[in-house]
Amino acid sequence: xxxxxxxxxxxxxxxxxxxxxxxxxxxxxxxxxxxxxxxxxxxxxxxxxxxxxxxxxxxxxxxxxxxxxxxxxxxxxxxxxxxxxxxxxxxxxxxxxxxxxxxxxxxxxxx
Amino acid sequence: xxxxxxxxxxxxxxxxxxxxxxxxxxxxxxxxxxxxxxxxxxxxxxxxxxxxxxxxxxxxxxxxxxxxxxxxxxxxxxxxxxxxxxxxxxxxxxxxxxxxxxxxxxxxx
Numbered sequence: 001x002x003x004x005x006x007x008x009x010x011x012x013x014x015x016x017x018x019x020x021x022x023x024x025x026x027x028x029x030x031x032x033x034x035x036x037x038x039x040x041x042x043x044x045x046x047x048x049x050x051x052x053x054x055x056x057x058x059x060x061x062x063x064x065x066x067x068x069x070x071x072x073x074x075x076x077x078x079x080x081x082x083x084x085x086x087x088x089x090x091x092x093x094x095x096x097x098x099x100x101x102x103x104x105x106x107x108x109x110x111x
Numbered sequence: 112x113x114x115x116x117x118x119x120x121x122x123x124x125x126x127x128x129x130x131x132x133x134x135x136x137x138x139x140x141x142x143x144x145x146x147x148x149x150x151x152x153x154x155x156x157x158x159x160x161x162x163x164x165x166x167x168x169x170x171x172x173x174x175x176x177x178x179x180x181x182x183x184x185x186x187x188x189x190x191x192x193x194x195x196x197x198x199x200x201x202x203x204x205x206x207x208x209x210x211x212x213x214x215x216x217x218x219x220x
Binding site for chain 1: 117156206209210
């Protein structure tokens with residue numbers, strides 16, 4: 001089992017560019033999450049999904065969109081990147097046991 | 112809004128010394144609390160949860176509802192304990208978590 005994987009690992013964008021981060025899990029988990037991690041602020045929930053075809057806003061959703069067309073995938077999109085979106089992005093998934101399983105992270109820099 | 116507070120950004124201890132990483136939460140009901148750990152160049156992973164009341168890698172955490180605390184403790188720190196530690200609180204539905212800002216534990220010889 002690969003667990004939770006994220007693509008890409010690193011990305012540099014210019015202000016105004018768009019991109020999509022891909023998260024995939026092979027544990028058949030219903031719940032998936034996107035977080036951003038910033039120094040001194042911990043992890044903050046951007047969006048989450050409770051199942052295929054569903055998404056919901058988290059604590060800091062502005063500037064991001066998500067889609068969960070397949071149960072195993074959760075995509076995070078930035079339509080028009082801003083320097084404030086420079087961060088490390090983590091995807092996680094969870095089944096019925098409350099524990100969240102995290103991906104390795106994507107380091108995004110917006111210049 | 113539910114909050115998780117970790118007052119220390121950095122905790123530096125000597126090898127063999129006791130460790131206590133502080134965590135306070137704001138919730139009036141019965142909380143579900145967790146400690147996650149992130150070792151250097153590794154992904155975030157669950158260390159322990161209060162409902163299991165177990166000791167993992169020598170760490171324990173006791174829920175104190177009166178003080179709304181869930182401090183992480185270890186009697187004798189090891190070098191391999193150096194990592195970033197996050198306290199987290201289950202928030203609402205879908206097993207969502209609210210994380211604290213994290214404490215970096217540095218164990219030195």
